[in-house]
Amino acid sequence: MKDKLDRLDMQILSRLLNNCRESERQIGEGIGIASGTVNARIRRMRRRGIILDFVVRIDPPTLGHSTLYTVVLGQRMEEMLGHMRSMGEPFLVAPCVGGFAVCGVIVRDDVQEKIELAEKIDGMRVLSIFEPERSVSPRFTKTDMQIIRELMINPREKIDIIAKKTGLSTKTVSRCIDRLHGDDGIHFTVDYDPTKIRGFITHAIMIQVTGEAKPMFGKLAHMFSRNFLEVPFLMEKQIVLFLYSDDIYEMDETMQSIREMPGVKSVDLFIARSTKYSQEWMLDNIRKAETSPTLHLEQQWAENTVPATSSAPRTFSNLRTF
Structure with a gap:
C-alpha cells in the first residue's frame, strides 16, 4: 500500500x-x-495528516489542580461533555472505537463529591473513575511561565530564538527547558490522527492486577517494550500500556498473552479515534502568573503533596474503579 x-x-x-x-x-x-x-x-x-501539530501539555496536578479521569460508555460527545462540565472543566477527551470515551476533568472543589455525582448522573454510564496523585514539581517562576508560553506557540523552537523573544539569556532558557524536561507532569509531544495511520493499529491496554503493579509492569515491559508508543502509566493496581500493533491479530495475541499472566485480574482494550486536549486552562494559569505580585506561581496545596519523581513510568494513586 x-x-x-x-x-x-x-x-x-x-x-x-x-x-x-x-x-x-x-x-x-x-x-x-x-x-x-x-x-x-x-x-x-x-x-x-498523521502528525497534526507539536504541542506542550501540562498535567493539571502539576499546577495545583485536582483532576478526575473517567471511562464512559455509550455517550454522544455533546452529552458526555455536558455531563463532564457538571463535574468540572474537561481538558482531555478521547473518543474510542466501540462507543467508549476517556475524559479528564479539572475539579475546582471537593473531588469526592464529584465522584459521587458521577455515579448518579442519569444517562451516563461510568465504567471507571480515578483521581491521580498530585505531586510537587519545581515552583514555577514568572520566567518559567514566560518560556512555557513561547513553547506553547512552538515546542520545537530553538533556544536562541526563545531567548531573543523573551529578552532572557540563552543560559536561562536552556536551564529552564532542561528542568521542564525533568518534570513528569510536563510533556513535549505531538497531536496525531490515529485514523490516518496505515499499516499499524495504535491502542491502549488497561490492565487490572491483583498484587503490586510495579513487578507486573517489569514483566510487561520485557515482553512488549518493542511496541511501546508512549510512556506507560503505572497506577496503584492498574497499568496502562500505549502500544502499536501490525494488525488486529497481533493486537489480539497481545491481549491474550496478558490475560494469561498470573496476577492479571482484567484486561481492557481502547482504540482512540482522536485525542483532544484543551490549552485554555494552561493559558489562564500563565495569565495569572504574569499579573501576580509574587515571584512564584502560588501552589497552596504543596504542603499536602508528595515529592515528584522523574522516573518512568508515571505513578498514580487513589484509584477508584466502579
Whole structure:
C-alpha cells in the first residue's frame, strides 16, 4: 500500500510523542538512520495528516489542580461533555472505537463529591473513575511561565530564538527547558490522527492486577517494550500500556498473552479515534502568573503533596474503579 507506514515511521512517531524537542539528528542516532531521512519521514507524516501539530501539555496536578479521569460508555460527545462540565472543566477527551470515551476533568472543589455525582448522573454510564496523585514539581517562576508560553506557540523552537523573544539569556532558557524536561507532569509531544495511520493499529491496554503493579509492569515491559508508543502509566493496581500493533491479530495475541499472566485480574482494550486536549486552562494559569505580585506561581496545596519523581513510568494513586 502506497501510504502504509513502516516500523521506522512508528519509531520516529514514538520518539516525538515522548519528546518532540528531540532533533532529527538525535532521533536518527537513536534508531540508526540519517537525520535527513528522519526529516523527510516527519514531513511526509505531516503532509498525510498523521502528525497534526507539536504541542506542550501540562498535567493539571502539576499546577495545583485536582483532576478526575473517567471511562464512559455509550455517550454522544455533546452529552458526555455536558455531563463532564457538571463535574468540572474537561481538558482531555478521547473518543474510542466501540462507543467508549476517556475524559479528564479539572475539579475546582471537593473531588469526592464529584465522584459521587458521577455515579448518579442519569444517562451516563461510568465504567471507571480515578483521581491521580498530585505531586510537587519545581515552583514555577514568572520566567518559567514566560518560556512555557513561547513553547506553547512552538515546542520545537530553538533556544536562541526563545531567548531573543523573551529578552532572557540563552543560559536561562536552556536551564529552564532542561528542568521542564525533568518534570513528569510536563510533556513535549505531538497531536496525531490515529485514523490516518496505515499499516499499524495504535491502542491502549488497561490492565487490572491483583498484587503490586510495579513487578507486573517489569514483566510487561520485557515482553512488549518493542511496541511501546508512549510512556506507560503505572497506577496503584492498574497499568496502562500505549502500544502499536501490525494488525488486529497481533493486537489480539497481545491481549491474550496478558490475560494469561498470573496476577492479571482484567484486561481492557481502547482504540482512540482522536485525542483532544484543551490549552485554555494552561493559558489562564500563565495569565495569572504574569499579573501576580509574587515571584512564584502560588501552589497552596504543596504542603499536602508528595515529592515528584522523574522516573518512568508515571505513578498514580487513589484509584477508584466502579
